[in-house]
Amino acid sequence: MATEVEAGGLRGRMYVSRAVSGARPGVPVRPGAPVRPGSAAEDPAVVLIHGIGVSHRYLARLHHVLARTVDTVSIDLPGFGSSPRPDRQLTVADHGRFIHDVLDGAGVGPRVLVGHSMGAQFVLEAALQRPDQVSHAVLMGPVVDVRHRTVLRQMLALTKDALLFETPGSNAVVFSDYLRCGPGWYFKQLQVMMDYRTEERIRELGTPVMILRGATDPIATGEWCRILARRAPAGTLAEVPGCGHVVQYTGTAQVAEAISGFAGLPGSEAPEQMLRRR
Template identity: 25%
Template sequence: MTAHKPAPWTFAEPWGARGWITDLNGPVHWVDFGGEGDAPPIVFVHGLGGSHLNWSLVAKALAKGRRAVALDLRGFGLTPGAPRSTSIRANVGLLNSFVNEVVGGPVVLVGNSMGGVISVLQAHNNPETVAGLVLLDPALPPTTVRPDLRVAAMFSAYLMPGLGELSMRLMQSRLSSRQQVLRMHNLVLADPRKADPQLTEASVAMVDQRREIPGKEESFLGATRSLLRLLSRGDRYRRIMAGISAPVLLISGAEDRLVPIAAARRAAAANPTWDSLFLPGVGHTPQLESPATVIDAVSTWLARTTTIAGK
């Protein structure tokens, strides 16, 4: 039995979450949003630059008839990265250990952005552990649609050895914690004015806390470069998505700057057994920008998908 110890941080406590630290080949921080019942548990998997806080506005409502938990991936949130790898492969391994040793499968994975990719690969590598997949604006192979120029420039810098590290350190040193959070809002939200004020304050406190974590820039860039390498092999990744046997719900914001809606529509068309929902006026993180819509869509899908609905 894997031992857990209470975490010293309480950033998600206002939303009913309790934090824990578990040794899974290194310390891993995760939070339990409660819930009980016989339905497969939900495991929330955040994206690049995210953490367990990304699920605060929807987790408690979805923890009905089932347990709901969220982990901080290696190198993100309150889970340290260095000296351990933060690659996609390493974090898929971490998710698999978390599901098997902490939660117990099969589970419903709810993944956003990079977390969507990690969830897809978990379903591909270990299908017996995944009862269902909810993909919220998952990272997808590029299309011929012209990318957002700001996003393209940012990721081009991240890919360049030396320049990526320098740009990250300059950003960390020149921007306050609040400015970093607002910068992220401007990137992932179609309308930054929709950011929840209480969650914004918790996110600022999280950035303050993360300043004490060594090697966080390298951890972020390691994950970013690994993700982009995987997505560059678009045909292979599309075959992996097509081979998923678990039921899938795809939700994408029409105003996503990071993953163009054309890529999401292409994925939906290539996988006609998936359920798909496209949200006008919403960006890259629907669970933060339109939580009520996400709660309704996911709850409805869970209730009518007989293999994961519970009793």
């Protein structure tokens, strides 16, 4: 169930499922209802943030698996999915503020932020803005690799990933969302993504952070992700074998286990071989 959300003159959509003890897990929450009546710090909600051009749709599998055991929120940011296009270019910091503002408005207390691709930039910035509210951060397939810092190299890596390491299903979801986003907003945000220095900003992050990638991802390469994990004051690296960039779609169960194990959430623990200290 989608809830329209607004903050700072920007509009998006929120999709919420609540894991309730003694009730059917993953129950959708009615529009306007708080995610949890309390704010138990030991049991935060997981918040999923998409990347450039896409929406909550390619996070839906992960959302449903996590929602079996923990309150789970997916957000369509302004200009993406069915959300109205803003009349100005938004910075990574703008998206970070929007995330916190709409979560506060929905009554979400402590939060584990999980972002994919450019969404990893949004999550990193949000964690830097409000470290008191973010217990853990997960950067899946983070960008932009220092060796791919041109639009051409990004496009080549994306093409390689789509052709060699993704499934027809994951490609269909991603590229249909690109069409919905449209080239105008996509390219307006692409420059923002390219200019953001993830490798520098992560040095300032005191929050525990897991860098999570598909082991065959040509966009977020192994070397790049190891750099990020080493530079983070409290960084961990995890890899899912046999998956490309859209790892949350093609390796959903393993990704959910890694997130739950890392953040100490209810549910399965991540296999030890997946997690590597920086």
